[in-house]
Amino acid sequence: MRDWANWAIDTAKVRGATFADARVMDIRHRDVSTKNGDVGNLSESESLGIGIRVIAGGAWGFAATDRLTREGVQACAAEAVAIAKASALAKTHDAVLAPEGPHVDTWQGPFIKDPFRIPVERQIDVLLAADKEMRRVKGVTLAEGSMSFRRIEQYYASTEGSAIHQLKMLSGAGIVATTFAGSEIQKRSYPNSFGGQHMQRGYELVESLNLVGNAQRIAEESVALHSAAQCPEGTSTIILESAQLGLQIHESVGHPIELDRVLGMEANFAGLSFLTLDKLRTLRYGSDIVNVVADARLEHGPGLGTFGYDDEGVPAQCTPIITDGLFTGYLSNRETAAAIGEKRSGGTMRTESWSNLPIIRMTNISLLPGSWKYDDLIADTDDAILMSTNRSWSIDDHRYQFQFSTEIGWEVKNGKIGRMLKNPSYSGITTEFWGSCDAICSREHWTLWGTPNCGKGQPMQTMGTGHGASPSRFRNVKIGAAFAK
Amino acid sequence: MAADHRLGPGALRELAERIIKFSDADETEVDIGAVTDALTRFANNTIHQNVAEQNLTVSVRTVVDGRTARATTNKTDDESLRRVVRAAADLARFQPKNPDLLPMLKQQKTQKVARFFPATATAMPAERARAVARVCKATATAKQTAAGIFSTAMVETAFANSRGYFAHYEQTRAEFSVTIMEKDSSGWAKANSPNIADIDPDALGASASRKATASRAPKEIPPGRYTVILEPSAVLDLVGFLFYDFAGTAVLDQRSMFNKRIGTKLFGDNITICDDVYHPLQLGTPFDGEGVPREKVLLVDRGVPRNLVYSRATAKKMKKQPTGHGFSLPNEYGEAPMNLVFTGGKASVDEMVRSTERGILVTRLWYIREVDPYEKILTGMTRDGTFLVENGKISGGIRNFRFNQSMIEMLSNVEMLGEAVRAAGEESFEMVVPAMKVRGFHFSEVTKF
Numbered sequence: 061m062r063d064w065a066n067w068a069i070d071t072a073k074v075r076g077a078t079f080a081d082a083r084v085m086d087i088r089h090r091d092v093s094t095k096n097g098d099v100g101n102l103s104e105s106e107s108l109g110i111g112i113r114v115i116a117g118g119a120w121g122f123a124a125t126d127r128l129t130r131e132g133v134q135a136c137a138a139e140a141v142a143i144a145k146a147s148a149l150a151k152t153h154d155a156v157l158a159p160e161g162p163h164v165d166t167w168q169g170p171f172i173k174d175p176f177r178i179p180v181e182r183q184i185d186v187l188l189a190a191d192k193e194m195r196r197v198k199g200v201t202l203a204e205g206s207m208s209f210r211r212i213e214q215y216y217a218s219t220e221g222s223a224i225h226q227l228k229m230l231s232g233a234g235i236v237a238t239t240f241a242g243s244e245i246q247k248r249s250y251p252n253s254f255g256g257q258h259m260q261r262g263y264e265l266v267e268s269l270n271l272v273g274n275a276q277r278i279a280e281e282s283v284a285l286h287s288a289a290q291c292p293e294g295t296s297t298i299i300l301e302s303a304q305l306g307l308q309i310h311e312s313v314g315h316p317i318e319l320d321r322v323l324g325m326e327a328n329f330a331g332l333s334f335l336t337l338d339k340l341r342t343l344r345y346g347s348d349i350v351n352v353v354a355d356a357r358l359e360h361g362p363g364l365g366t367f368g369y370d371d372e373g374v375p376a377q378c379t380p381i382i383t384d385g386l387f388t389g390y391l392s393n394r395e396t397a398a399a400i401g402e403k404r405s406g407g408t409m410r411t412e413s414w415s416n417l418p419i420i421r422m423t424n425i426s427l428l429p430g431s432w433k434y435d436d437l438i439a440d441t442d443d444a445i446l447m448s449t450n451r452s453w454s455i456d457d458h459r460y461q462f463q464f465s466t467e468i469g470w471e472v473k474n475g476k477i478g479r480m481l482k483n484p485s486y487s488g489i490t491t492e493f494w495g496s497c498d499a500i501c502s503r504e505h506w507t508l509w510g511t512p513n514c515g516k517g518q519p520m521q522t523m524g525t526g527h528g529a530s531p532s533r534f535r536n537v538k539i540g541a542a543f544a545k
Numbered sequence: 546m547a548a549d550h551r552l553g554p555g556a557l558r559e560l561a562e563r564i565i566k567f568s569d570a571d572e573t574e575v576d577i578g579a580v581t582d583a584l585t586r587f588a589n590n591t592i593h594q595n596v597a598e599q600n601l602t603v604s605v606r607t608v609v610d611g612r613t614a615r616a617t618t619n620k621t622d623d624e625s626l627r628r629v630v631r632a633a634a635d636l637a638r639f640q641p642k643n644p645d646l647l648p649m650l651k652q653q654k655t656q657k658v659a660r661f662f663p664a665t666a667t668a669m670p671a672e673r674a675r676a677v678a679r680v681c682k683a684t685a686t687a688k689q690t691a692a693g694i695f696s697t698a699m700v701e702t703a704f705a706n707s708r709g710y711f712a713h714y715e716q717t718r719a720e721f722s723v724t725i726m727e728k729d730s731s732g733w734a735k736a737n738s739p740n741i742a743d744i745d746p747d748a749l750g751a752s753a754s755r756k757a758t759a760s761r762a763p764k765e766i767p768p769g770r771y772t773v774i775l776e777p778s779a780v781l782d783l784v785g786f787l788f789y790d791f792a793g794t795a796v797l798d799q800r801s802m803f804n805k806r807i808g809t810k811l812f813g814d815n816i817t818i819c820d821d822v823y824h825p826l827q828l829g830t831p832f833d834g835e836g837v838p839r840e841k842v843l844l845v846d847r848g849v850p851r852n853l854v855y856s857r858a859t860a861k862k863m864k865k866q867p868t869g870h871g872f873s874l875p876n877e878y879g880e881a882p883m884n885l886v887f888t889g890g891k892a893s894v895d896e897m898v899r900s901t902e903r904g905i906l907v908t909r910l911w912y913i914r915e916v917d918p919y920e921k922i923l924t925g926m927t928r929d930g931t932f933l934v935e936n937g938k939i940s941g942g943i944r945n946f947r948f949n950q951s952m953i954e955m956l957s958n959v960e961m962l963g964e965a966v967r968a969a970g971e972e973s974f975e976m977v978v979p980a981m982k983v984r985g986f987h988f989s990e991v992t993k994f
Contacts, residue, residue: 093877095798099640100877104632105617109600121670122596126619136599143583143595146670150678152591181639188641201799204877240799245918325588327692328724328733329971331911331928334993415598452914454947456926461947461992463924465916485916487947487990518586518694518722519596541989542916542924542949 061086061215062223064133068112069219071137077114077144079157080137081218083371084110085414090176093206094187097195100204102180109414112140113372118154119147124415157394158405160374162221167368170358171229171262175209178263183207186271187235193275194237199283202238206255207231207266208512214414222373230364230524232258232512233266237279239286246285246482248278248467252303253450258510258524260362281468284480291469291484293540297444298486299437299533302501304466305427306509306527307450312490313345313352314425314525316459317381317389318408318516319396321420330516331457334490335387337400343387346494349430352382354391356407356423361508363526365423367410372418374407381425382494393420412521419517424508426528430500434531437499439475445539446470446477447484452542463487465542485542493534501530550581550599551666551701554713560603560621561705567623568630570607570637572649574706576834576873578602581666581699585673588692590681595670606874607633608649611642613875643875645858649706655831655838656823658714661699665717665741668697676721680750684725689757691750693723697741704836714830720969721746724929725753729994730763730942732756733909733929735778735969739828756908756930760942765991766933768946772904772960773986774897774934777968779907780981784818784887785973786915786923787952791820791844792870793859794879802921802953803850810849812956815890818845820854820870820882826967826977827884834873842868844882848957856880889979890962897961897982899937905946905988906932906939913972921952925972926992946988958984 065082072080086108093100109126110133121144125136175183187205194203210230217223234256238247251257251269259265300308316333320326335343346352353360356367356376367376372394379389390396392406410421438446447466455462469484470477508528515522552560561575579601586594603626604617614636618629673695684691698718705711720737721744732753736744775783787802795801821841822829832838835857842852855863856871859879870880898906908930916922927945934940963980 095877098643098645100875102613102636102640102875103615103617104636105604106629107600107602107617107619109619119592120595122594124596124598124600126600139597143597143670146674147585147592147595149671149674150587150592150681152589179639180636184640238798238800240804240919243919245800245804323589324690324692324726325593327588327690327726327731328586328694328722415600417594417596452916452924454912454914454924454926456945456947456992456994457911457928458992458994460994461926461990463947463949463990483917489993518594519582519584519696538990542922544949544989 064110064128065215065217067130067133068110068137069217071134072112072114072141073219075138075141077116077141079115079219080112081216081372082110082112083214083216083414085212085214087413088211090209092180092183092187094191095204096202097191099184107413110136111414112137113417114140114144115155116141116144117148119144119151120155121147122417155395156398158397158402160394160405163369163373163375164223165368166225168227169229169260170362173263175231175263176211190235190271190275193272194235194279197276197279197283199239199241200237200279201240205235207233208255216373218373224369224373226368228260229262230258231261231263231265232256232510233269233271235271235275237282239282241286244286246282248282249449250274250278252509254511254513258364258512260364260366285468285482288480288482291445291481291540293544295536296539297441297533297535298537298539299441299444299446299472299531301448301531302507302529303509304447304450305529305532307453307511308464309425309427309527309529310511310525311453311455312459312462313381314422317391318420319390319392322390323396323399329518334458334460339387341386341388344385344495345382345387345491346385347497348385349500350382350385350494350497351428352425353428354379354381354423354425360424361528363424363508364510364512364524365526370407370409371411372409374405377407379406391420391422410523412523416521421523422525424526424528429503429506429530432499432501434501434505437501437531437533438472438477441472441533442474444472445481445484446472460490462490463542483543486537486539487541488537496535496537497532498535499533501532506530550699551715552579557703557713558711561703564603564605564626564630565707567627568607570609570634572608572707574606574649576604577703579701583670584694584696585670585677586694587677587681590685590691592674592677603629605629605633607637609634609637611646612637612640613643613646615875647857649708650710650836651708652710653836653838655712658823658831660716660739660828662717662740665697665719665739666699668741676746680723680746683750684754687754689754690726691723695746696720702830704832710836712832712836716828719744721749723750723753725757727757727761730757730760731929732760737969737975759939760930760932763942763944765944768988768991770985770987772901772984774894774901774904774906775981775983776894776908777966777978777980778970779910780978781968781976782910782913782970782972783923783952784978785976786913788885789881791853792879792881793853793855793863796853797859797862800918802919807850811953812845812848813959814847815959815962816845816848816956817888819843819886820884821886822884824886824977829884833869833871835871837867837869837871839869842882854880854882883974886977887965887979889965892961892963894963894980898934898939901934902936904934906934916949922949923952924949944994945992947990948987949989950987955983955986960984
């Protein structure tokens with residue numbers, strides 16, 4: 061890996077690049093799925109290549125190849141420089157990077173059991189056992205289970221002297237029970253939608269989830285939803301379970317704080333942000349109890365956004381995003397940090413693969429725990445709807461007006477959880493919603509969830525992000541609009 | 546000119562045969578994909594990303610004693626190819642027998658389609674940069690701000706198996722997309738084609754610019770039910786959510802909106818949909834992931850869902866014939882129509898506007914998600930050019946709306962149809978769809994811009 065990267069940056073320099081970095085990535089996937097008692101997907105894949113990013117003539121160029129001969133790498137580096145010179149035809153200013161010292165280091169994620177060394181038949185057995193439990197419940201029309209594993213070994217080198225080797229292991233697993241009856245399709249997922257829980261851990265994550273032990277419960281809930289009352293329409297207090305709140309953080313905090321979006325670089329596809337530069341350290345984002353960080357460090361937890369260094373060689377950091385309700389920080393890279401006068405990048409450049417250009421991505425964007433015990437929060441609530449497990453999600457291109465629906469809900473009346481509700485949904489304006497937060501549960505109820513499917517960029521890249529959250533309460537929220545006639 | 550990176554059917558067949566010889570499985574299938582992709586991205590009236598990628602992927606499926614699995618690599622030395630063949634066989638061995646697995650196909654006759662344009666394959670970064678520079682300059686002169694992409698790509702695909710089947714396909718693709726912004730308004734335009742000569746960046750830029758100008762100082766009007774005129778991109782991104790419902794497997798799994806509705810009148814008389822990869826405005830391989838030649842299928846006939854598409858295994862289970870829409874095996878989703886073609890009408894968008902007393906003209910939709918899978922309620926936002934129509938004229942821009950709309954209801958309320966065109970959006974792959982004038986479209990909330 062080192063030789064390939066060095067060939068790349070040496071060639072780029074010779075061709076006239078004033079800056080170059082190279083990422084060699086060796087990515088391995090395993091996907092296993094089952095459906096109604098049969099194996100669905102069973103596949104493995106591997107991909108090895110190099111991505112070379114350069115500045116030449118004051119403009120950016122990037123080229124990637126899987127031809128890892130000296131000749132192939134050098135041709136790719138030369139193409140990156142030629143592309144940069146073409147970019148210079150339409151430049152308005154020279155690319156400038158915030159300074160970053162060279163780093164020479166090795167980092168490895170915290171997995172215990174390598175999922176690729178676990179026999180695939182053992183993984184299938186777990187999914188088929190959960191599948192059987194779900195289908196034992198009368199009314200279940202579709203039982204599905206899945207596991208996905210990814211091993212990423214990467215080497216980064218730059219003309220500034222950085223040389224960084226990293227190894228990450230990502231695991232995920234989940235089950236879904238779907239029921240069709242009358243004129244409705246309902247479903248319940250465990251432990252979350254989007255393929256369940258995903259973390260930077262090994263097979264020990266799958267073992268900790270107890271998929272089989274939760275299969276019957278979610279199957280019964282899926283069936284019960286057909287006879288549950290419809291979530292009402294109006295304004296209500298809501299309590300969001302932590303997985304749904306994780307996605308709420310992702311959409312209404314994580315995306316709008318991306319500085320490339322704020323500066324207009326994503327305007328054509330992902331959109332802009334309501335968090336214009338004048339809002340930094342002046343906007344009340346939420347109530348006083350709302351504290352959000354972007355934390356890629358391992359001490360935050362083994363999330364999908366955890367690493368030693370980002371994909372332009374900047375060490376993992378913790379950036380305060382919302383501090384006691386005040387908006388205090390963006391996600392930045394070396395270029396955008398320089399553009400707004402920050403001294404250093406926040407370290408959020410990430411790439412899906414060797415073939416993609418790194419772009420600003422969420423790391424672990426987490427709501428810090430509050431002080432409430434979950435039982436106390438319920439007991440303290442007179443009239444609310446408790447919502448769990450995302451079913452649909454949508455937010456405007458400035459990340460301001462959103463609507464979410466969840467798989468299941470329950471009434472909370474006079475301090476107790478009551479009857480089940482189907483088709484729960486809520487909507488609102490980002491800052492009004494976070495401003496209405498009046499209770500956040502404590503660390504013991506806090507989970508670092510993984511969102512494996514975040515799309516951004518052109519060409520679009522899919523990235524995994526982490527979101528820590530504990531159940532929280534919000535007042536005066538609009539509910540039921542998704543199903544209003 | 547840039548190099549034409551095509552490997553050609555001869556070299557790909559040789560590679561596939563070499564891989565098949567490495568295998569001692571009962572049956573072996575090889576998919577090879579060679580991609581050359583380049584994209585110039587601009588924002589704030591300047592190029593800020595400019596990328597190129599080359600990759601060759603080899604995917605091997607083996608069958609061992611009635612079991613199948615797949616392994617994929619982009620390493621093409623003999624040792625790596627032997628390893629990927631072995632990995633596919635090892636994965637296959639350690640699983641229960643698959644009762645639905647069918648023998649691999651012998652050679653099939655596939656229809657030739659011409660979708661490779663050398664001018665697209667050999668487009669240079671400087672060519673894209675010059676076009677982007679022209680659009681940026683015009684935008685800056687108009688005191689507006691442009692962001693977008695100009696991309697070119699070439700894909701070569703080969704499919705082969707140990708029964709002697711071999712098929713080859715190649716296509717190119719060029720795409721230009723632009724958003725032009727003012728202080729409180731924006732406009733958008735996008736087009737793609739296999740032939741770069743069909744792409745006119747200056748015209749697309751001018752269209753987006755006009756929309757940004759026309760939607761200045763947007764007014765807020767209350768949410769509710771309105772007559773809407775949906776431009777083709779907006780229609781595409783809505784009806785694109787229907788495509789998997791037409792899969793035989795989706796109906797078998799009881800997760801399709803067509804569960805118990807095939808043969809029942811569901812949409813208006815003016816809605817006819819087929820899947821047709823051979824349509825002159827479509828792209829895609831003339832064979833599916835199992836090597837079955839694709840067929841044209843009438844899916845909805847004058848409002849009545851008539852047919853589904855079937856992979857080989859699904860067809861056997863449902864006592865139908867395979868239609869050539871199967872995904873590569875193994876998979877849990879079966880098949881889907883990827884080349885939807887709506888039957889259009891004759892009305893222009895201008896005629897739709899002229900015939901509307903009060904309504905809303907929508908350029909583009911955004912962040913569409915399914916709220917209810919059986920009633921097919923979708924939610925999402927309008928974006929980059931939303932206008933109020935009053936007394937047959939566009940009266941100005943309005944703030945963007947959130948919608949929650951059943952597709953069954955929408956496709957029952959279509960009053961006028963435009964000519965079906967190859968539309969490009971952001972939520973769905975490209976299809977051939979018309980602009981539509983729809984009554985009673987449900988906007989549930991309004992945003993702040």
